[in-house]
Amino acid sequence: MKNKDKLFHQDTNAIRGGYEPTHENEHSEALFLTSSYVFESAEVAAKSFSNEIEANVYSRYTNPTVRSFEQRLALMEEAEQAVATSSGMAASLAVIMALLETGDHIICSRDVFGSTRILMDKYITKFGVEVTYVPLTDLTAWQSAVQPNTKMFFCETPSNPLSEIADLEALSQISKQAQALLVVDNCFCTPVLQKPLQWGADIVVHSATKYIDGQGRALGGAVLGSAQLMDQVQGFLRAAGPTMSPFNAWIFLKGLETLSLRMKAHSASANALAVWLSQHSKVTKVFFAGLPDHPGHSLAKKQQTDFGAVVSFVVEGGREAAWKVIDATQMLSLTANLGDAKTTIVHPATTTHGRLSDESLADAGIEQGLIRIAVGLEDLGDIQDDLELGLSQL
Numbered sequence: 001m002k003n004k005d006k007l008f009h010q011d012t013n014a015i016r017g018g019y020e021p022t023h024e025n026e027h028s029e030a031l032f033l034t035s036s037y038v039f040e041s042a043e044v045a046a047k048s049f050s051n052e053i054e055a056n057v058y059s060r061y062t063n064p065t066v067r068s069f070e071q072r073l074a075l076m077e078e079a080e081q082a083v084a085t086s087s088g089m090a091a092s093l094a095v096i097m098a099l100l101e102t103g104d105h106i107i108c109s110r111d112v113f114g115s116t117r118i119l120m121d122k123y124i125t126k127f128g129v130e131v132t133y134v135p136l137t138d139l140t141a142w143q144s145a146v147q148p149n150t151k152m153f154f155c156e157t158p159s160n161p162l163s164e165i166a167d168l169e170a171l172s173q174i175s176k177q178a179q180a181l182l183v184v185d186n187c188f189c190t191p192v193l194q195k196p197l198q199w200g201a202d203i204v205v206h207s208a209t210k211y212i213d214g215q216g217r218a219l220g221g222a223v224l225g226s227a228q229l230m231d232q233v234q235g236f237l238r239a240a241g242p243t244m245s246p247f248n249a250w251i252f253l254k255g256l257e258t259l260s261l262r263m264k265a266h267s268a269s270a271n272a273l274a275v276w277l278s279q280h281s282k283v284t285k286v287f288f289a290g291l292p293d294h295p296g297h298s299l300a301k302k303q304q305t306d307f308g309a310v311v312s313f314v315v316e317g318g319r320e321a322a323w324k325v326i327d328a329t330q331m332l333s334l335t336a337n338l339g340d341a342k343t344t345i346v347h348p349a350t351t352t353h354g355r356l357s358d359e360s361l362a363d364a365g366i367e368q369g370l371i372r373i374a375v376g377l378e379d380l381g382d383i384q385d386d387l388e389l390g391l392s393q394l
Ligand SMILES: *Cc1c(COP(=O)(O)O)cnc(C)c1O
Pocket: 087, 088, 089, 090, 113, 115, 156, 185, 187, 188, 206, 207, 208, 209, 210, 219, 220, 221
């Protein structure tokens, strides 16, 4: 952009931010598939290696396409800096490895993404970092879980699959008092619907695999926050290697251009579907923060611009009934993935949350009759017709 000092709106940044054409004057963003870079002279090589001059050295450190994705996403999240990673899980791993050490303590919301739980329970704790789980919305529980060695709060909002909403402003107050960093997994909302840093979070992590791609093609992730924190995260990634591939960065860079339109369309269909489900005679409960009677509704209205596209509902008859509904649908994709143009349907109790005991499932409020839909971009009437095919089996 020629007027470099103008502050643009998010939808413009999503399309034009973070990229300068090369000497080829290409209009669409170039893809740099190169693992290394050549230097003009031995002296330039030496200065590049010692960081005396800023230069591309090796694509595990920097790559122009990856950097463009980072800069564009940082503009959208209104973060000082972004660091791209090979997956959403690599983003969470990098945050923990870079910023915590043996003897530290994490407080984590109970209903985080399944692999996040496994990462914490099986691997992070192996290095002497303690983890305490608390219910996402119970501020007293977060407060009372604080220990002298607490260094990090980690949460995901809205929660999966029940659409519970964390009070980010309140959580950031508690974390600041405890001198701990608040890390928010913003995968379900993307910066289009929610900017956790504005509510006091220190770090945002993303799985770009979901809505940022939007068409289920590539794995990737990102960490965002202050330059001071991100330099540390990037240091770990450079040394350890779970950085983003340039090809995936190019997909995500182009994905960001349509993210705003897609999130609005996803959310509009999800809202309409949640209302339709809540009036359906075969449905006993609907979990979606866009519904006025959802306990997180007013909080979601405050900190999000829309409610996202994950809708869960309960049918009577437990697992057998839920499976019957799912198996009778003809169009919806039976897969645990979300953030795709294609609508997906899944039975959380036996898939995404299948490793939980009956007691933990009950604790988390995940009933056997619960079905989760991640609403895609197909015609809403066709999505409803397909669900009706399922529900009419009951
Ligand atoms: C998918 C997901 C992740 C992990 O991302 P990957 O790209 O699959 O590694 C983390 N958090 C949430 C909320 C997710 O949905």
